[in-house]
Amino acid sequence: MTAGNGAERPARTGRRPGQSGAREAILAAARARFADIGFDKTSVRAVATDAGVDPALVHHYFGTKQQLFAAVVELPVDPEATLRVIEAAPLDRLGETILRTVVAVWDSPAGPGVVAMVRSVLAGSHDPSLARAFLLEVVLERVRRRIATPQDDGRARISLVASQMIGVLVGRKVIGVEPLASMSAADLVAAVGPTLQRYLTGDIGQEPVSR
Amino acid sequence: MTAGNGAERPARTGRRPGQSGAREAILAAARARFADIGFDKTSVRAVATDAGVDPALVHHYFGTKQQLFAAVVELPVDPEATLRVIEAAPLDRLGETILRTVVAVWDSPAGPGVVAMVRSVLAGSHDPSLARAFLLEVVLERVRRRIATPQDDGRARISLVASQMIGVLVGRKVIGVEPLASMSAADLVAAVGPTLQRYLTGDIGQEPVSR
Incomplete structure (x- = not known):
């Protein structure tokens, strides 16, 4: 698969190594929300609040809500x-x-x-x-x-x-x-x-x- | 599921308690043969030989070759x-x-x-x-x-x-x-x-x- 939107795609790894704790916290918060209430009802804002970070950081690390979900389920493709x-x-x-x-x-x-x-x-x-x-x-x-x-x-x-x-x-x-x-x-x-x-x-x- | 052939069906458990070693030996031999060469090429006679028992004992414990197979894969239904x-x-x-x-x-x-x-x-x-x-x-x-x-x-x-x-x-x-x-x-x-x-x-x- 080629994505064709490389310019918009956020970097998933390699940047801001000092903040990997925030990345893990976002993943853990998202995993809990998605499992509890499903994809539709989970908002990026709520995940950010649970993780104690700004919603912009969620988008920076993971992109869209769907891409966040793919990261949570460790999907090897976008x-x-x-x-x-x-x-x-x-x-x-x-x-x-x-x-x-x-x-x-x-x-x-x-x-x-x-x-x-x-x-x-x-x-x-x-x-x-x-x-x-x-x-x-x-x-x-x-x-x-x-x-x-x-x-x-x-x-x-x-x-x-x-x-x-x-x-x-x-x-x-x-x-x-x-x-x-x-x-x-x-x-x-x-x-x-x-x-x-x-x-x-x-x-x-x-x-x-x-x- | 009802089998409808209860009279022909061999007892699977409860008889000849002293021979449970033979039953296990038959299962182990059948498992090895089925895994190695598949269902078609496995014969009850060869399983019996590997297990060191008479073929009649295989039929007594397990019935047909297909029923032996079902026992090997631990299928809960016949x-x-x-x-x-x-x-x-x-x-x-x-x-x-x-x-x-x-x-x-x-x-x-x-x-x-x-x-x-x-x-x-x-x-x-x-x-x-x-x-x-x-x-x-x-x-x-x-x-x-x-x-x-x-x-x-x-x-x-x-x-x-x-x-x-x-x-x-x-x-x-x-x-x-x-x-x-x-x-x-x-x-x-x-x-x-x-x-x-x-x-x-x-x-x-x-x-x-x-x-």
């Missing part, structure tokens, strides 16, 4: 670039675009770090509420907003997308189920892309849910 | 009854039948044991080659035989089915992604059944593979 590609896809190609871009990350040098994180969540050594919040509130929330209608909030749809993507990740990278594990990205997109597209915009046989 | 229901389903309802019967096991009193086993495999504390062998050679092999044609050995298809089933299990029972986690079995079958059916018998966009 999801922003991937999410931007997905958001730019036409609605009728959203399924294959999600699959293609996410599989590209898993197959990249950052992939083993992602797999290690997923493994530790599944094993219970990470707090599953953080993994859940990350998956639903950060990654999939922006997809959900694109597919939501007044009649259907899209939550069932994105949880189904999550199930298939988790299964592809685990089958390919954790258990190593062949031939899935060595299937080319093109074959994977041909097989699984239509599944995701149906979950997102097709008939999934449910009563619509609105909020 | 997959036989579930597999029989799946094998009895008409080909065009195979997808929904797999989903319905497997979800019934996960939602049964045996479910937490299955989830714990899956968790420990994903965490790496069980040998993944055993999990892979169990999934592909025992559970899915019998489904594969039903869908295989001279032009398509069905392996890609069942690995795709495995990916979606793993994702539903992890999303529902391990991470707890809502509303998937609390979705009724009927809604789940309506949403995910067609995915499995397409993977099994529909167009998955791949070049057919034969062996």
